[in-house]
Amino acid sequence: MLEIKNLHVSIEEKKIIKGLDLSINKGEVHALMGPNGSGKSTLSYVLSGKDKYEINDGTIDYNGKNLLELDVDERANEGLFLAFQYPMEIPGVQTSFFLKTAINSKRKYLGQSEMDALEFAKLMKSKAEELNISTEMLKRDLNVNYSGGEKKKQEILQMSMLSPKMAILDETDSGLDIDALRIVSEGVNKLRNSDNSFLVITHYQRLLNYIKPDFVHIIADGKIVKSGDYSLALELEEKGYEEISQTA
Amino acid sequence: MAATEQTIKQVNTLGSSDYKYGFSTEVDEIRPPKGLNEEIIKFISAQKDEPEWMLEWRLNAFKVFNKLPKPQWAKLNIPEIDYQDCYYYSIPKSLKDKPKSLDEIDPEILKTYEKLGIPLKEQKMLSGIAVDAVFDSVSVATTYKKQLSDLGIVFCSISEAVKTYPELVKKYLGSVIPVSDHSFAALNSAVFTDGSFIYIPEGVRCPVELSTYFRINAMNTGQFERTLIIADKDSYVSYLEGCTAPMRDENQLHAANVELVALDNAEIKYSTVQNWYPGDKEGKGGIYNFVTKRGACRGKNSKISWTQVETGSAITWKYPSCILQGDNSKGEFYSVAITNNMQQADTGTKMIHIGKNTSSKIISKGISAGKANNTYRGLVNILSKAKNARNFTQCDSLLIGNQCGAHTVPYIESSNSDSMVEHEATTSKINEDQLFYCQQRGLNSEDAVGLIVNGFCKEVLQHLPMEFAVEAQKLVAISLEGSVG
Ligand SMILES: Nc1ncnc2c1ncn2[C@@H]1O[C@H](COP(=O)(O)OP(=O)(O)OP(=O)(O)O)[C@@H](O)[C@H]1O
Numbered sequence: 254m255l256e257i258k259n260l261h262v263s264i265e266e267k268k269i270i271k272g273l274d275l276s277i278n279k280g281e282v283h284a285l286m287g288p289n290g291s292g293k294s295t296l297s298y299v300l301s302g303k304d305k306y307e308i309n310d311g312t313i314d315y316n317g318k319n320l321l322e323l324d325v326d327e328r329a330n331e332g333l334f335l336a337f338q339y340p341m342e343i344p345g346v347q348t349s350f351f352l353k354t355a356i357n358s359k360r361k362y363l364g365q366s367e368m369d370a371l372e373f374a375k376l377m378k379s380k381a382e383e384l385n386i387s388t389e390m391l392k393r394d395l396n397v398n399y400s401g402g403e404k405k406k407q408e409i410l411q412m413s414m415l416s417p418k419m420a421i422l423d424e425t426d427s428g429l430d431i432d433a434l435r436i437v438s439e440g441v442n443k444l445r446n447s448d449n450s451f452l453v454i455t456h457y458q459r460l461l462n463y464i465k466p467d468f469v470h471i472i473a474d475g476k477i478v479k480s481g482d483y484s485l486a487l488e489l490e491e492k493g494y495e496e497i498s499q500t501a
Numbered sequence: 502m503a504a505t506e507q508t509i510k511q512v513n514t515l516g517s518s519d520y521k522y523g524f525s526t527e528v529d530e531i532r533p534p535k536g537l538n539e540e541i542i543k544f545i546s547a548q549k550d551e552p553e554w555m556l557e558w559r560l561n562a563f564k565v566f567n568k569l570p571k572p573q574w575a576k577l578n579i580p581e582i583d584y585q586d587c588y589y590y591s592i593p594k595s596l597k598d599k600p601k602s603l604d605e606i607d608p609e610i611l612k613t614y615e616k617l618g619i620p621l622k623e624q625k626m627l628s629g630i631a632v633d634a635v636f637d638s639v640s641v642a643t644t645y646k647k648q649l650s651d652l653g654i655v656f657c658s659i660s661e662a663v664k665t666y667p668e669l670v671k672k673y674l675g676s677v678i679p680v681s682d683h684s685f686a687a688l689n690s691a692v693f694t695d696g697s698f699i700y701i702p703e704g705v706r707c708p709v710e711l712s713t714y715f716r717i718n719a720m721n722t723g724q725f726e727r728t729l730i731i732a733d734k735d736s737y738v739s740y741l742e743g744c745t746a747p748m749r750d751e752n753q754l755h756a757a758n759v760e761l762v763a764l765d766n767a768e769i770k771y772s773t774v775q776n777w778y779p780g781d782k783e784g785k786g787g788i789y790n791f792v793t794k795r796g797a798c799r800g801k802n803s804k805i806s807w808t809q810v811e812t813g814s815a816i817t818w819k820y821p822s823c824i825l826q827g828d829n830s831k832g833e834f835y836s837v838a839i840t841n842n843m844q845q846a847d848t849g850t851k852m853i854h855i856g857k858n859t860s861s862k863i864i865s866k867g868i869s870a871g872k873a874n875n876t877y878r879g880l881v882n883i884l885s886k887a888k889n890a891r892n893f894t895q896c897d898s899l900l901i902g903n904q905c906g907a908h909t910v911p912y913i914e915s916s917n918s919d920s921m922v923e924h925e926a927t928t929s930k931i932n933e934d935q936l937f938y939c940q941q942r943g944l945n946s947e948d949a950v951g952l953i954v955n956g957f958c959k960e961v962l963q964h965l966p967m968e969f970a971v972e973a974q975k976l977v978a979i980s981l982e983g984s985v986g
Pocket residue numbers: 264265267269287288289290291292293294295296338
């Protein structure tokens with residue numbers, strides 16, 4: 254699915270990712286943990302194609318394509334989805350309209366006809382219900398005056414409606430209350446299948462109780478310093494980054 | 502809505518940012534020589550079989566025009582206009598003797614309107630919208646006439662009104678925009694060619710949208726539109742106009758005067774979607790759109806609401822205004838002005854508060870891209886008698902790229918201590934992170950800009966009649982094509 258080799262990234266001359274390797278296969282869930290400022294969000298932006306990042310070295314292969322050559326929207330329409338750490342507010346654009354536009358952009362890219370209004374309404378309703386998002390909410394402007402947790406849930410709604418192949422969740426758990434955390438995790442688990450993959454960025458092992466990862470990676474100063482299975486998250490919880498990085 | 506289909510067609514051919522209404526129609530024209538003089542004015546009047554009083558009115562206006570200085574172009578860069586190098590009248594020969602039925606209209610002209618998405622033939626007419634189509638200097642056809650006249654509503658060309666309803670025309674023409682107001686007002690009064698006339702009788706709510714579609718076809722020809730709308734006591738009308746022109750290298754002049762009169766408890770909603778040819782990327786060609794639009798809320802509790810979406814023209818100079826004479830009358834101005842490439846727009850409104858408890862609301866959204874300049878210029882004037890007057894003004898500007906400009910020039914004059922005036926203004930650049938977010942959801946960069954800008958304009962667009970709102974949204978997106986990436 255995704256194969257990152259020797260990735261070096263800088264922004265405004267500042268080196269942030271310094272030789273990162275990561276390989277994610279179909280059907281796998283990988284967790285990425287690491288201290289503040291270690292480069293997790295940067296990695297998610299580089300994967301989704303945000304500009305201003307300079308790729309100094311390395312390659313990223315996405316389903317046989319050179320990911321770095323694709324535009325942001327091409328990557329998205331090829332099934333790459335980023336649930337933002339800080340989702341954007343778009344004033345004047347109704348959430349449901351945004352969802353419809355996103356779905357139809359993808360369909361257009363894939364050479365399919367637009368989803369008809371009824372089918373869309375049904376899909377949105379069922380997905381919103383699963384995530385305990387009210388229909389009132391969907392009539393409001395996208396993310397405008399949403400609470401922190403509501404924005405995160407909105408990201409997961411978009412994800413489940415677009416059913417991506419490769420989803421990156423950047424600290425989706427931060428800001429969610431206990432119930433929302435469970436609901437969101439269930440949403441993710443429901444989407445999991447043998448064809449798609451997830452990269453879950455988090456600071457808290459608790460999320461990983463709900464979304465069981467196949468692999469856990471620890472990133473520090475722009476490099477993956479340790480990889481393991483779920484037990485690594487537990488070990489980290491006990492020892493902290495400092496000690497783990499040293500034993501790496 | 503007609504213009505909707507037209508835009509959908511336009512949207513379907515996305516990918517090239519060319520103006521899609523840029524074709525011209527081959528028709529034989531009646532056209533007197535170039536130049537502005539009394540002879541031309543007499544010619545126009547004679548062509549239209551006008552009564553003597555109308556000709557005198559025109560000739561007087563021409564005298565006034567000659568004495569007036571040109572308006573001061575504050576933020577616009579306008580080349581000297583040579584009035585003698587312009588044709589003032591041009592009508593297709595076939596329309597000379599006003600066709601009695603559509604069968605007598607030159608099929609080429611009917612085809613033009615079909616291409617523009619405005620079928621005039623009965624069986625294809627747009628439902629719920631009565632259309633008056635103006636081709637260069639003359640009204641081609643007005644639809645839905647019979648249904649409207651059963652209600653006593655008059656909807657015809659101004660030329661026809663001069664002959665059929667002379668008392669109404671004499672009473673109201675020039676009563677809102679005096680001939681001597683400024684030189685374009687005087688010029689228009691002298692040489693106006695066609696436009697719409699609407700009278701809504703007392704107590705009547707006009708059941709359909711009334712609409713005029715202006716089309717400039719002939720080369721080197723100015724279009725001098727004159728529109729007069731009168732809403733008698735307790736009446737209501739919603740009117741909308743759309744405009745296009747062929748692509749030509751030289752500039753063409755459109756100098757319109759539009760007057761609205763609302764009597765007691767009457768309401769007029771006037772919407773414009775202006776999409777004249779804007780010129781090419783280097784600023785060659787395009788329409789000079791110099792428009793004077795003014796509404797008088799003469800009666801108590803009357804209301805006039807202007808909504809405009811201005812995306813076309815090389816230069817737009819336009820300040821739809823309200824004179825709030827009647828006590829408790831209301832004026833509203835909702836505006837979206839988009840300038841791209843080399844376009845210039847200087848637009849805004851004047852709200853003149855005269856009566857007690859009058860209120861006005863101004864919402865202006867200016868969007869600039871390319872090397873374009875966009876100015877909001879507004880005046881809120883509260884006279885001493887206007888006890889308890891209220892105004893709220895909000896002007897937001899959005900910049901796309903680094904080479905465009907936005908300017909806000911709000912004047913407030915208040916000679917009344919009971920009145921309350923609120924003004925808010927913002928200027929921002931299009932947010933890169935918002936664009937990235939939309940693109941991450943699969944929208945290409947142009948769709949992302951279109952979506953964000955439409956969100957920015959929402960407060961204005963929602964005031965357009967439904968049929969027009971969808972078209973306007975697409976037009977907003979199209980006019981910004983090529984502005985990013
Ligand atoms: N535009 C920028 N200019 C300069 N430095 C930047 C820029 N963007 C990010 N950085 C720096 O890059 C480093 C990595 O940031 P990043 O957001 O990837 O961290 P993170 O691992 O996601 O942290 P957190 O856990 O706090 O979300 C930080 O030191 C940050 O300050």
